[in-house]
Amino acid sequence: MAATSLPFVVMNVEVERAALEAALAGRPPAALYRPSPRAYPAVLPPIEYPGHFIVKRVTNAGTVRFKQRLVLIANALKQHLIGLEEVADGIWSIHFCRVLLGRIDERDYIIRT
Numbered sequence: 001m002a003a004t005s006l007p008f009v010v011m012n013v014e015v016e017r018a019a020l021e022a023a024l025a026g027r028p029p030a031a032l033y034r035p036s037p038r039a040y041p042a043v044l045p046p047i048e049y050p051g052h053f054i055v056k057r058v059t060n061a062g063t064v065r066f067k068q069r070l071v072l073i074a075n076a077l078k079q080h081l082i083g084l085e086e087v088a089d090g091i092w093s094i095h096f097c098r099v100l101l102g103r104i105d106e107r108d109y110i111i112r113t
């Protein structure tokens with residue numbers, strides 16, 4: 001970090017601290033905590049995809065094998081299942097659960113969001 005930007009960083013931290021103290025009105029954060037009313041299941045249900053999806057397990061390196069090519073998906077999805085759905089000729093949607101991560105074109109193997 002450049003020496004000239006250090007005063008701005010310090011000032012920004014002070015502004016953020018002042019805003020947090022104003023929002024808390026002098027109370028500790030624990031005084032404002034409320035537990036969630038939603039119950040969290042002990043075991044999450046398995047991830048399932050529609051029958052026309054191609055299901056792949058992401059490796060520990062964050063990759064999947066797609067059409068004989070190794071494609072980097074995300075390290076955060078290690079050992080999770082993703083679903084591939086062909087949406088046009090050579091264009092595949094990449095899904096994790098109900099989230100569309102992006103699309104991959106099998107002509108250049110580039111993932112686009």
